[in-house]
Amino acid sequence: MNDNLNRVRKAMDAQGVSAMLVSDIGNLQWLTGFTGSSGLGVVTDSQTVFLTDSRYTLQAQQEVVGFEVITFGSPKTLNMVLAEELSGRQINRIGFEPSCSYTTYEGWRKEAPGVDFEPKPDLLPPLRMIKTSEEIAKIRAACNLADACFDHVLRMIQPGVSEYDIALDIEFFIRRQGAALAFDVIAVSGPNSAKPHGKPSEKKLESGDFLTLDFGARLDGYNSDITRTVVVGQASDRHKMIYNRVLESQMAAIDALKPGANGKEVDLLVRSILDKDNLSQYFGHGLGHGLGRAVHDYGGLSQTKDQPIEPGQVWTVEPGVYIPGFGGVRIEDDIVVTESGCEILTTSPKHLLELGA
Ligand code: ZN
Ligand code: ZN
Numbered sequence: 024m025n026d027n028l029n030r031v032r033k034a035m036d037a038q039g040v041s042a043m044l045v046s047d048i049g050n051l052q053w054l055t056g057f058t059g060s061s062g063l064g065v066v067t068d069s070q071t072v073f074l075t076d077s078r079y080t081l082q083a084q085q086e087v088v089g090f091e092v093i094t095f096g097s098p099k100t101l102n103m104v105l106a107e108e109l110s111g112r113q114i115n116r117i118g119f120e121p122s123c124s125y126t127t128y129e130g131w132r133k134e135a136p137g138v139d140f141e142p143k144p145d146l147l148p149p150l151r152m153i154k155t156s157e158e159i160a161k162i163r164a165a166c167n168l169a170d171a172c173f174d175h176v177l178r179m180i181q182p183g184v185s186e187y188d189i190a191l192d193i194e195f196f197i198r199r200q201g202a203a204l205a206f207d208v209i210a211v212s213g214p215n216s217a218k219p220h221g222k223p224s225e226k227k228l229e230s231g232d233f234l235t236l237d238f239g240a241r242l243d244g245y246n247s248d249i250t251r252t253v254v255v256g257q258a259s260d261r262h263k264m265i266y267n268r269v270l271e272s273q274m275a276a277i278d279a280l281k282p283g284a285n286g287k288e289v290d291l292l293v294r295s296i297l298d299k300d301n302l303s304q305y306f307g308h309g310l311g312h313g314l315g316r317a318v319h320d321y322g323g324l325s326q327t328k329d330q331p332i333e334p335g336q337v338w339t340v341e342p343g344v345y346i347p348g349f350g351g352v353r354i355e356d357d358i359v360v361t362e363s364g365c366e367i368l369t370t371s372p373k374h375l376l377e378l379g380a
Contacts, residue, residue: 025089027054030150031066035118040143042067042117044105046127049316050120050147055087058244063105064090070112074104106135118143148321152313153335158245159359162315162337165202165247166357166368168240172196173251173371181379182230182255186210186223189236197240205239205246205318212255216350219308219343228379230256233350239318246318248339249369250355253376264300265344266375269352272296272342273373276310276324277356280338281364286310286323286330293342294326302344305351311339314357336360337368 045064062075073090080094121142190210211221213232232255239248272293279289290310294303309325341355358365
């Protein structure tokens with residue numbers, strides 16, 4: 024029983040696609056259950072083929088659901104076997120995911136010159152965006168781990184501790200729980216915190232620094248992504264003004280994310296709240312991104328993108344204000360859209376924490 028396969032077939036039917044080649048490894052894993060890192064899937068209304076090389080033969084036989092598994096070894100190549108299967112099954116026209124590299128595309132065309140490859144960018148992504156309850160449970164577990172990690176790292180935060188030390192403590196905690204980092208930990212303080220994706224350094228925390236921590240755990244193939252900003256020592260009025268405005272905008276966005284809303288409007292709402300203190304000029308990125316198998320999963324919340332909000336979507340909500348020379352604040356939670364609103368999956372405290380005074 025493979026629900027995702029049924030959903031893909033329905034989408035193929037709706038878009039008039041008779042055969043579809045799945046090459047994006049995240050999509051292939053989502054579609055087949057395979058957890059390895061190389062393979063191709065072919066879906067028609069009556070056939071399903073999963074191709075991978077001999078490194079993964081046993082694994083594919085154990086993991087892949089709803090597909091005929093075909094494996095091969097040297098001197099055959101993945102593209103040769105793909106071409107054989109397409110011609111053996113009289114498939115001369117096939118949709119593909121244009122997110123593949125140009126070299127990959129050229130490789131298919133060279134091995135299978137008689138086949139028409141047609142880009143179908145909008146077939147799988149909309150399906151991936153609506154998470155099943157099983158997927159949401161996995162994202163929730165990854166979020167719980169990120170929350171536990173934030174709680175754990177708080178004890179470290181005081182003047183004299185370096186950004187590296189903080190980042191490594193986060194990494195150690197996550198990996199010690201059997202998870203992987205969803206991405207390289209961001210731990211930036213003082214003026215460094217004005218770089219939204221800055222790298223941790225030897226810089227030591229000082230009283231009066233904003234410290235921004237952005238990290239996530241990948242657990243069982245699914246990610247979390249959380250950001251908290253704290254003040255080292257005592258917060259000034261300026262710290263409080265910026266922090267509280269970002270927090271107000273973030274909570275308003277979460278309130279507004281419900282079925283029927285549009286990501287564009289929610290992003291603009293956040294900017295209008297930041298502008299009560301003229302701060303939207305310091306908010307250069309979008310409000311959030313889809314989250315799931317990929318940290319930056321399909322979809323985005325931004326002022327330039329028409330994005331209907333629907334139940335089952337999982338989003339990050341992460342407004343930020345970055346003032347050059349002073350520092351930055353970002354507050355990021357992960358949410359799942361429900362029938363009536365949304366549920367917040369990351370629950371670490373959000374009031375302004377003043378630490379190590
Ligand atoms: Zn993040
Ligand atoms: Zn994020």
